[in-house]
Amino acid sequence: MLAEETAGWFLEHAWLIPLIPGIAFAVIILFGKREIGGRRVFPLAGAEIGVASMVIGLVLAIGTTYQWIHYVRGVEDPEPVIKSWTWWQSGGVKFGLGEHIDGLAVAMLLLVTFISTLVQIYSLEYVRGDRRFTHFFASITLFSAGMLTMVLAENMVQLILGWEIMGLCSFLLIGHWWEEEPNSRAALKAFLTVRVGDVGLLVGTAIMFGAAGTFTIRGVNEWAVDPSTGHTVVLWAAIALFIGCIGKSGQFPLHTWLPDAMAGPTPVSSLLHSSTMVVAGVFLVARLYPVFHTGLMINAAGQHFNLIAVIGGITIVIAAGLAFVQNDIKKVLAYSTVSQLGYMMMGLGVGAWVPAVFHIFTHAFFKCCLFLCAGSVSHTASHHSFDMKKDMGGLARKLPVTFGTWMVATAALCGLPLFSGFFSKDEIIDSAGHFHYGVFLVIGLVGAFMTTAYMTRATYLTFFGEPRGAAAHFVHDDHHAVAHDTHDAHAAHDAHDAHDAEPVHGKPLPFAPTDSPWLITVPLLILGFCSIFSGYINAAAFKTHYFDRWIESSIGVGLPEAEAFKWVNALPSIIMIAAGFTISLAICLKIFGTADSKLKGLTARNPVLGGGYQFLVNKYYLDYLYEKVIVHAIAHPIAAAAYWVNQNVLDGVVNAVGIGGRKTGDWVYKNVDQRVVDGAVNGSGTVARGTGGVLQPVQSGKVSMYGALLFGAAAVGALVLVLVNS
C-alpha cells in the first residue's frame, strides 16, 4: 500500500493507543490496592496509572494526528493505514485485530483520549473518598481502551468487540453505587436496551459477511459501492446495522436508557453518556457510510425522507420536549445529548457527512463541559444534589469559573454564532435544506429553538434567582459542615459515602476561591476554551476547511457538494435562538421569579396543559409501554409457557421414561429373570439331579452288578466291533 512507505511511526503504531489503557486496566485491577509492608504501592490507589495511561494515549494520538495531517497534505487521495494481525483462523475465514487509520479514526482517537484524560483528572477530585475508588478508575480506563479499540477497528469483529467492552463498562459504571436499587436497575436497563439494538448489529454484520465474504471495514465499504452488489442486501444490512445504532446512540425508540443512566457518577455521564460512548452509533454510520448511503439511497434524486433522517428528526424533537419538564440538571443534559445525537444522525441521514462528524467533535467538548459543570455545582454548592428546584439557584457569583464555562458551553450548544456549535450544527441544518430534505430543515430549526429554551430554563434555575435548599446554605455560609446537619435526604443518585469528617478537598483556583478545587475547574476551563475555538477548524463562515480536508477521504462515497456559506442562510437559526432565549427567559422569570404571576401553577389549574405536562413527565409513557406492556406481555406468557413445557412435557418425558424403565424392570424381573433365567438355572439343576437320580442305581455298590455292567458293555462292544467290521 502506498500508505505504508510514507506513513510515520505514530500512524504505524496507533494500535498502541488502545493497548496501553488496556494494560493499565489490568494493572489497576490487580495491583491498585496492593500494599507492601503496610504502605500502599500506589498512593492514589491506582488512579495515577489510569491518568498516566490516558496521557500517554493522548500524546500518541497527538502524534498520530500530526502525522496524518502531514500525510494528507502531501497526497492527493490518501489511503488509510491498515494493519492486521490474525488471531484466529477457521475454515478459511481469518479473524484479525488491527488498525484502520484514516481521518475519521484519527479524529476520534484524538477526541476520546483528550476527553478521557480530562475526565480522569476531574475524577481524581470528584470521586475522592468513594467506596470503590480503584474500581471506578479501572472501569473508566477499560472503557477508554474499548472505545479506542472500536474507533480504529480494522474489521467488524474488532468493532463489535470494542462496542461490547463499552457496553460492559457502561453497565459497571452506571451501577457504580449498586447498593441503592435504582442504580442497579438503571444499569440493567441501559445494558439490556442497548442489547436489543445489538441484535441488529450482529445481524447486519452477518448479512454483510454473507454477501461480501469479509469482515474488514475496507472490504465491506468496497462491497457496498460495487455496482454488482444487489441493492436489497445492502438495504437489509443497513437497516439491521442502524438498529444497533438506535440502541447505542439513544435514538427514538430506544432512547429510554440514557436519562436513567444519569444514576452513575458525573464523570461517567460526562465521558460515556455525552461525548464518547453514545456517539459510537453515529461513528458506526459514518464509518460504514457507503453501506448506508447505497442501501438507503441517501441523496438519491427525489428522495425527501429516509430511515436515518426520520429517526434522527423524531429524536431531536421528542428529547427536546422532555428536557423542559426535568428538575434534575443531569437529566436535562441527558435529554439534550439525545437531542444532539438526533442532529448527528439527521445530518448523516441527509448526506451531510462532514458536518455530522464535525458535530460529534464539537459536541463532545461542550457537552462534556456542561456535565462537568453540573458535577462541579453539586460537588461544591448543592451538597451532591442535582435537583435544580430544591437545591440550586443564585450560584453565579460564588462559582465564577463554573458559571463562566457553563455559559460558554451553553452558547456553543445553542449554536450561537462564533461558538463551535454554530459551525457544526448550523451546517447540518443548512445541508438538510440544500439537499432537498426540507422537512428536516424545519425540524432542525425547531430543535434549535427548543434547545435554547430549555437551556435557558436550566441556566436560570441553577445560577440565577434565589438560592434554595443546599445552595442557600452554601451561598450564605462558609463551611460545609453546617450544611451536613440540616440537609436530610440526598438525591438518589450521586450519593457519596457518609463522611463524618470533612473530606480532604483540593484547593480551588486562586482567582475563584469559593469555586470548586483546581482539579475540577482546570478541565472546565480547557473544555470551555475548546468549546469556543474548536469550531474554527472547520468554520465555513471564515472559509476554513481544515477538518473537511483531513477527513473527507473517510467518506467512501461521493456526496453532493455543500452550498457555500452565506450569512443569509444562517439567519433562520439565529432568529430561532434569539426567540427561544427571550421567550424562555420571560417564562422563567414569571414562573420561578418572586413576583406573583398568572403563569405560576398553570399546569395544575388547566387540565389540558396539565395533561400535556403529565404526558411529558411520564416520558410519553414509553417506559410504561416498554416495561409493563411489551416486556410483561412477552415475559409472562413465555415464562408461563416455558414453565408448562418444563413441568408437563420435559418432566413428563423424564417421568415417563422413569416409570417406563421401572415397569420394564418389573416385567423383566417377573418374566425373564424369575421364569426364564431362574427357570433355566433351576431347570439345569433339576436336570442334573434327575440325571444323577437316574444314574444313581448304577452305583449300587454291588460287585455283581458292576461285573454285569462290565461284561455287558464288553458284549455290546464286541457286537459293535463285529458289526462294523463285517
Add this chain to the structure above:
Amino acid sequence: MLLNEFLLLGAVLFCIGVYGVIARKNAVMVLMSIEVILNSVNINLLAFTQVHNNLDGNVFALYIIAVAAAEVGVGLAMVLLIYRNRKSISLDELSEMKG
C-alpha cells in the same frame, strides 16, 4: 481237528463263567466262576500255539496258572476278612460303596 473246536469250547466256557460272575451271590462262588473263565482262556492260548508253532502260548498259559493261584490266595484272604467283619459274604449285603 478243527481249531474252531477248541476255540468254541473256550467261548462257551467263557460265557458260562461270565454268567456265573454276574449271577452268583456268594463271593467264593464268584471267584470260582472267575476260575472257569481263566481256564477257558488257557484252552484258547494253547490252541493257538499249535496254529503258530510257537511256544509263547504255552508260556503264557503257565503264567496264567501262576497268577490265578496268587489271585485266589489273596481273594480268599479278603473274603475271609470280610466274613470275619460282617459275618456274611453275600454280595447283596456288601453294598456300602453305593452312591
Add this chain to the structure above:
Amino acid sequence: MLAASDLDVAQNIAFGVIALIMVVSAINVVRSRNVVHAALSLVALMAGAAAQYLLLAAEFVAVTQVLVYIGAVMILFLFGVMLTRARVGRETDLNNKNWAVGIPVALLMLGAMVYVLLKGFGDDRLHPTSQVSTAELSDSIFKPFLLPFWALSFVLLAAVIGAIVLARKD
C-alpha cells in the same frame, strides 16, 4: 464240523466227550445250590481242561494244571468255603437279585464270539504234534520271558505276604 476230519476221528471223539463233561461241569459250577458241589464240579472242569491240554500236545502245562490248579487252588477254595461257614447242603439261593441279567449278557457275548470264530477261523485245521519239549519250554521261560517270570515271582511273593497279612487274627 466235528465229523469233518479224516485221520483224527479218535481225537475228535475224545475232544467231544471231554468238552461235554467240561460244559456240564461249568454249568453246574454256576447253577448249583450247593457250594461244595460247585467246588467239586470245578475240579471236574479243571481235570477236563487238563485232558484237553493233552490233546493239544501241551503235556507240561497239563501236568502243571493238575498239580497247581487242582492240587493247590481248589484246596484253597475248599478251605475258603469251610472257613466262611457256608452251609453244607442246600442253601436258599446262591444267586443274587439280578441274576437274570447275566443270561442275556452271556448269550450276547456267546453269539458274538461264535460268529466271529466261525467267520474268522472257518475250517482251519490243527495237527498237534509233540514238537513241544519241556526243555524248550524252560528255555523259553528263562530267556525271552525272563522278566515276566521275575515279575510273576514278585506277584506270588506279594500275594503270599498279602494273604497272610489280611487273614491273620491279631
